[in-house]
Amino acid sequence: MPVFGGKVGQGSFSISAANLTSFDYRYQVVAGAPNTILFLNGNNSTGVPGQLITLTAELTDIGGNPLSGVAMTWTPVNPGTVTLSSATGTTDTTGRISTEVTLGNTSGPTPVKLSTADGKVSVNFNITVNVVVAGMTLVSGTGQSVLVNTPFPNPLVVQVNDAHNNPVTNAPVTFSLTSGSAVLGATNVNTAANGQASINVAAGANAGPVVITASTTAGNNVYSQTFNLTVTPPGPVCDANLANQDTFFNGASFAPNFIAPGGIALIYCQGIANGIQGVVTSNDFGFGPLPMQVQGVNVQFNPPSGPFAPIYYLANQNGKQWVAIQVPFGILGTNPSGTAVPVVVTANGEANVGGALMPQIMAGAPGFLEYVMSDGVSRAILVRADGSLIDVDTPGHMAKPGETLRAFVTGLIPPMTSTGQSEIATNAFAPVGTDLTITTPVIMGIGHVGLGNATSVIYAHDLIGVWEVEFVVPATGSKALTTINSRYSLPNNNVPLNIAVPDPTNNNVRIGNKKGSAIPIQ
Helix, strand or coil: CCCCCCCCEEEEEEEEECCCEEEEEEEEECCCCCCEEEEEECCCEEECCCCEEEEEEEEECCCCCECCCCEEEEEECCCCCEEECCCEEECCCCCEEEEEEEECCECEECCEEEEECCCCCEEEECEEECCCEEEEEEEECCCCEEECCCECCCCEEEEEEECCCCECECCEEEEEEEECCEEECCCEEECCCCCEEEECEEECCCCEEEEEEEEEEECCEEEEEEEEEEEECCCCECCCCHHHCCCEEECCCCCECCECCCCEEEEECECCCCCCCEEEECCCCCCCCCCCCECCEEEEECCCCCCECCEEEEEEECCEEEEEEECCCCCCCCCCCCEECCEEEEECCEECCCCCECCEECCCCCEECEEECCCCCEEECEECCCCCECCCCCHHHCECCCCEEEEEEECCCCCECCCCCECCCCCCCCCCCCCCECCCCCEEEECCEEEEECCEEEECCCCCCCEEEEEECCCCCCHHHHHHHHHHCCCEEEEEEEEEEEECCEEEEEEECCCCEEEEEC
16 A cells, blocks of 8 residues: 655556566545644744734644644633733644734743643743833731731732832732831742732731731842831830820811810720720610610729719721710719819720729810811811801801801800709710700810800700800901901811810810811801
8 A cells, every 4th residue: 555745746557567567556645634833833832011023833744744724722821811812713824823912910930821722732821021110019918906806807919010110910019027026927039910919917926016018030030018007015005295286186177185074085995896896886776875884895984983974986997996885974073174074995804904083174175076077178167057068169068257057066064053964964965855955165276266155055965075155256347256257268178176174173274176177167
């Protein structure tokens, strides 16, 4: 039997038998099935993101004959690493097929597969992308605080970028414990398609600061970011040094170390809100009295037998944890304004580390409740007689000369009974059907011009720890408004608004709000 060569074409041969008979035969060799794909251009290429590379191959049968008109498919081995100008095509008359590849931001090998449509014959073009890492940014995760032996709620995330600030994929990132007590979920992570690498971290057995460093190396350059975390002991950690002004704050004005009986106060401590993110309110609908405990947290004045403080909410935001309370009425007793009163903050049965805190309690600590107006600036909540709010977006919404307004204030001195007790109880609402009025002076000021006593001050109905203070904006043509205008050139969105009360233990001393608010006047 004859064996034909591999090349396509025609030929002939003769057969003779004992020199008696000769036969001539003609034959034709045709192309066989696809067998081999040959690299012609683009294999083992290297480039940078955005570079265009042409890939060319030739399809042959087992005899090395080019095959034309065969359907072929191009496919990135790792989806999303490169972009193809065409994903399908057919071989031309010379058996060749080409496509153009645009390199992506994935660093390292990014092979492209070429195969026959039936997938029986295939090869991979080897392409390497050299991404020039130019920086690393910290995305999220720093500033967290948890108890010992507790996982931090959010992962630590960094992003690796190139010189054009595009995310770099597949870049190796190393996470290392620089100091402190913590357990890292991983130490070596490659960036994902968004250029980000992340790990989970759990607090160790020892309380204190934790520093974790993420780094990546590009040539001779090392890029890094630092995460600062805190591991807290079982009890809350509060700064007992009031001079640092970072523990007790007025709940309305946020003035440090300025709280009074019956007023709203904020207490900042780590370890009281580890299990939450954001704000947990004590009463979803705002009805009824406030609870004395929220999420296992309570605050007691004059322990061990003194009153517990009603709690408005508990918060954990941007690495800070705090509880908002009403300071109980009567805790000063007959002591003068500014007397230090012991306070203990407890979380899940554990009292704050270091013993009782000793904040100074003022007889009064007035502060305006504020809201963010339409220009994004926080100013006092001021209400007209018709219930509309003062705002800055149009002149018609600004306060008008001669207009009567009502502000909402915390930290005022309540009226007292004959036995020296507050006429309004802690965690109580104003009496139904009547107003509880302050008759002692509450002095208002606008633009640093004294207006005298407020026209009326009542305990706000359906609110706890808040007073409604009514006053009149100086009228047009008045000396007071003329002075205000000379100082602040009306209309003005930010005319200072102030309030003060006399110290009941020394009538010659006025207690003014440490941090004023503002009123927009047209």
